[in-house]
Amino acid sequence: MSFYDSWSALMIGTIAGFILVFTALIAARIFGPFASERGKGVSYECGMLPIGSRWAQVNVRYYLIAILFLIFDVEAVFIFPWAVTFVRQAEEFGMFVFYEMLVFIAVLVLGLGYAWRRGVLEWK
Amino acid sequence: MALPMLLTDHWYDIRDLSNLTNPLLDFVGDNISSELAYILGPLIGFIASFLIFVLPSQLYVGVYGERKLIGRIQSRLGPNRVGPFGLIQPIADAIKLMQKEALTPKTADTIIMNLAPVVFVAPAVLLFAVIPFGPRMIVANVNVALLYYLAVSSLPVLAAFMAGWSGNNKYSLFGAMRIVAMSISYEVPLVLAMLGVVLFTDTLSLQGMVLWQKEWDIWVGMLMPVAFVIYFICVSAELNRTPTDIAEAESEIVAGYLTEYSGMKWGLFYGMDIGYALAASAFAATVFLGGWSMFGLDKIVPPWLLLVAKTHLFYMIFIWTRGTLPRLRIDQLMAFAWKFMLPVALANLLLVATERMLWVDAFDSKQVFLFLFMIVNFASAAAIIYAWARFLGYKPENHPTKPRLVKEAGGYVPVGREVR
Numbered sequence: 001m002s003f004y005d006s007w008s009a010l011m012i013g014t015i016a017g018f019i020l021v022f023t024a025l026i027a028a029r030i031f032g033p034f035a036s037e038r039g040k041g042v043s044y045e046c047g048m049l050p051i052g053s054r055w056a057q058v059n060v061r062y063y064l065i066a067i068l069f070l071i072f073d074v075e076a077v078f079i080f081p082w083a084v085t086f087v088r089q090a091e092e093f094g095m096f097v098f099y100e101m102l103v104f105i106a107v108l109v110l111g112l113g114y115a116w117r118r119g120v121l122e123w124k
Numbered sequence: 125m126a127l128p129m130l131l132t133d134h135w136y137d138i139r140d141l142s143n144l145t146n147p148l149l150d151f152v153g154d155n156i157s158s159e160l161a162y163i164l165g166p167l168i169g170f171i172a173s174f175l176i177f178v179l180p181s182q183l184y185v186g187v188y189g190e191r192k193l194i195g196r197i198q199s200r201l202g203p204n205r206v207g208p209f210g211l212i213q214p215i216a217d218a219i220k221l222m223q224k225e226a227l228t229p230k231t232a233d234t235i236i237m238n239l240a241p242v243v244f245v246a247p248a249v250l251l252f253a254v255i256p257f258g259p260r261m262i263v264a265n266v267n268v269a270l271l272y273y274l275a276v277s278s279l280p281v282l283a284a285f286m287a288g289w290s291g292n293n294k295y296s297l298f299g300a301m302r303i304v305a306m307s308i309s310y311e312v313p314l315v316l317a318m319l320g321v322v323l324f325t326d327t328l329s330l331q332g333m334v335l336w337q338k339e340w341d342i343w344v345g346m347l348m349p350v351a352f353v354i355y356f357i358c359v360s361a362e363l364n365r366t367p368t369d370i371a372e373a374e375s376e377i378v379a380g381y382l383t384e385y386s387g388m389k390w391g392l393f394y395g396m397d398i399g400y401a402l403a404a405s406a407f408a409a410t411v412f413l414g415g416w417s418m419f420g421l422d423k424i425v426p427p428w429l430l431l432v433a434k435t436h437l438f439y440m441i442f443i444w445t446r447g448t449l450p451r452l453r454i455d456q457l458m459a460f461a462w463k464f465m466l467p468v469a470l471a472n473l474l475l476v477a478t479e480r481m482l483w484v485d486a487f488d489s490k491q492v493f494l495f496l497f498m499i500v501n502f503a504s505a506a507a508i509i510y511a512w513a514r515f516l517g518y519k520p521e522n523h524p525t526k527p528r529l530v531k532e533a534g535g536y537v538p539v540g541r542e543v544r
Contacts, residue, residue: 009166009264013253016170017246021392024222025241028388031222041230043293044383056294062305065458069308072466076315080271083322086477090484098481105470112466121462123455 064120068112075108139426141172142260166253169263173252177432178402185436186398187214190443197447218391226387229292236290237384241392244283247276248396251403256331258416258427269330270318273407278362280400281307284371287393288381299380302454303371307362309458313465314358317351320476321411324348324483330407334415340494341419345412347498350472350505352412354465356441359404361457363397366446370454401442402435409434463516471508475501 043050082089082101089097115121145168153161188203188211195202203210228234254269256262266272281304288300321344322328325336337343345352361368372380382393409415413434416427452460479497486493 007264007266008162009169010250010253010266012163012166013170013250013263014246016167017249018242020249021242021245024245024388024392028222028224028226028391032387033223033225035225040227043229043231043291044295044378045293046378050293056297058297058301062301065305065309068462069312072312073308073315076312076319079316079319080322080328083319084326084328086323086480087326087484090481095481098477101477102474105474109467109470112462116463121459123458 061120061123064115068115068120071111072108075104078104140258140260141176141426141428142258145169145172146260166263169261170249170253172261173255173257173263176428177257177406177435178252178399181402181432181436181439182395182398183214184211185439186402187217187395190398190446193440193443194447197444218395221388221391224387226389227384229384231292232384233290233292236286238389240283240287240290241385241389243286244280245392245396245399247279248399248403250276251400252406254330255403255406255410255431256334256415257431261416261428262331265331266329268328270322270328270333270411273330274315274318277400277403277407278307278311280396281362284381287385291381291384293383295377295379295383296381298377299371299383302377303364303381306368306371306454306457306461309461310358310361310465313354313461313469314362316466316469316473317348317354317358318411320348320351320473323473323476323480330410330415333411334417337414338417338422340491342494342498343412343414345408347494347501348472348476349502350468350508351476352408353505354469354472355408355412357465358461359408360442360445361461363401363404365401365442367449367452368457369451370457373451375451402439405435405438405442406431408438413438464512468508468512471512472505475504475508 045051079101082097086097145165149161149165149168152164191213192202192210203213206212206216228237251273253263254266254273256265284303285300288296288298288303291297321333324344324347325333327333327336333344357368364371370376372382377383382390385393409431415434416422416431418425418430422430479500483490483493483497
């Protein structure tokens with residue numbers, strides 16, 4: 001195992017990344033001016049005083065999109081091991097490996113079709 | 125002719141920069157302590173990749189080159205004041221940003237607001253760790269590099285949501301919701317496109333993918349054009365590049381999730397957006413464009429230079445699309461991800477899996493089959509895209525309107541030139 005095969009490099013990279021950020025932020029802290037003024041603390045809303053709170057209502061479609069994403073992302077997690085060991089499995093079991101995944105994907109496509117018919121994918 | 129054709133182990137062979145450091149690391153590991161060598165190795169690797177790739181690309185392709193090229197596309201000059209041809213502009217920008225005051229609204233969630241740039245920037249360094257710059261020039265040769273890359277490159281979404289939520293601003297919140305929705309929507313076809321690549325190369329390691337492309341003398345981008353195009357569109361959506369940057373669309377929601385940021389905190393977001401785009405370009409160059417290998421040219425030219433050149437070429441397409449295409453609406457983008465990209469990606473996956481099945485049985489004519497697949501894939505790419513677009517009801521414009529010069533501007537018609 002050489003120096004280049006180790007996961008420890010990634011830990012050192014994380015530390016290096018944090019050092020990079022904090023250097024930039026501390027430099028900005030040193031060089032930048034800081035003066036408190038009454039108007040500066042107001043959050044931006046096109047130059048006027050903000051109306052109401054930040055809790056603006058958000059469309060429910062975002063939630064549906066998140067659910068759909070979960071389904072397909074978990075699907076991808078299941079297909080990745082299949083893709084990596086595809087050849088080894090295919091040499092042992094033949095076309096069965098292929099058909100099996102076909103069924104798996106077909107079920108998900110059915111789900112997508114259902115969501116489509118119910119109008120989840122429309123953005124109005 | 126006795127050209128030095130192969131990369132040798134001599135320290136003076138700078139085509140592979142790891143030759144310079146390996147003797148040093150071996151010396152440290154043998155004589156001082158092996159733990160120190162394990163820390164020193166990645167450190168040298170990170171610093172080297174920063175010096176030969178990240179920093180110059182970031183400054184002179186990401187900031188200067190992008191502004192200059194977009195300026196030329198839009199018939200402007202671009203930066204041309206600071207230094208010769210404006211070449212010192214990126215450095216001047218960085219110094220200026222440091223001297224700006226970073227405002228924080230009184231009603232904001234201060235801790236999360238300060239944490240968001242840190243969460244955004246820190247993973248960017250990790251992305252460059254798994255990109256192979258040469259046969260042995262790789263900081264961390266992780267065997268699940270592709271999954272690792274996909275996981276780490278979706279971390280900035282979290283930072284963007286933190287930034288948008290903490291600002292106590294309606295525009296920030298809308299921008300944050302939009303970026304999350306769009307990123308997760310485009311993540312799905314991206315991962316499915318990557319699955320096709322994994323099927324053929326049989327590995328999740330990026331170095332393994334480059335070696336596969338080198339072995340079979342073919343680029344994955346040529347073998348699977350659909351996957352390449354899907355990767356490009358999805359990654360430009362995830363990175364908020366301009367045709368798809370609805371999360372910071374200044375004509376709708378002021379600056380999206382960055383509305384409340386200023387000074388160096390904003391600068392970190394801006395700078396690392398370019399860093400992520402560069403990482404995505406390097407990833408595309410590695411997976412789809414052969415990485416450091418170039419049909420034998422890598423024996424003469426330094427391999428890391430080839431990778432940097434391919435990365436910059438890919439980045440040029442980003443700049444080009446940014447300079448020419450108008451911004452899309454959110455409903456168009458979401459519908460495009462779920463209704464067009466996802467079915468096309470699934471069809472592509474099935475096609476590639478079928479071809480992989482055939483390829484197992486092609487014992488002694490594998491190279492021929494590979495080129496055959498390439499032609500089939502190009503044809504089927506056109507067929508799939510055309511058929512699915514027709515299914516969705518898209519009709520190409522039969523009589524495109526040509527741009528023409530008009531005499532009046534903004535509805536004002538000079539006297540005596542009224543249109544009859």
